Amino acid sequence: MFFVAVTFSDTKIAELFDLLRLLAQPDFARSAHVTLRGPYANKKDISGGILSKDVGKIQLRKAGNFFSERQHTVYLGVEIVGVDDFWYKPDFPNGTPHLSIYDGKDRKEAWVIFNLLRKFPWDLSLNSSPMHVLEAKRPVETEFIFAYEKIARTLYEITEQQLSAVEVRQLSLFERVGLMVKTCERIHLLCGA
Helix, strand or coil: EEEECCEEECCHHHHHHHHHHHHHHHCCCCCCEEEEEEEEEHHHHHHHHHCCCCCCEEEEEEEEEEEEECEEEEEEEEECCCHHCEEEECCCCCCCCEEEEECCCCCHHHHHHHHHCCCCCCCCCECCCCCCCECEECCCCCCCHHHHHHEEEEHHHHHCCCCHHHHHHHHHHHHHHHHHHHHHEEEHHHCCC
């Protein structure tokens, strides 16, 4: 499955959100993003014209969740001016644009992460990256390990600890939440919030 998404144009901010997502759910690897279109069964079904569109600013809002019997998703709400011009999600035509932080199987873990995120004022306006193609999430053992180097540098800047992706996966929820708090604080510091 393929999707069209945006992230943040500031690479340091994008890496911090990638780190936040990895700490929230270390068994799966996917960069933090806002999905705007999809799913598509084939990459070739995605119009090249849509990928050239500039979405401008991403306005982050408060933490939210999609909780049901089988869904445990924690996200930051997003507003994008003119999103209707490029929104195409047949499964969720009236969906809520959002930046997923946790999308796992553990409701208790999801509640802990949701409660952490809602303690921060997420009213941040950030420039978006260009639209790009994103593949469905995969286990962390795949090529994400190669991208982990940038996230590891960002983690080191926050903690002064060298942790491998495997070591991050071995951290307790309590330890990961402590690192998530530091990551959220750094995001707000860099955004001048």
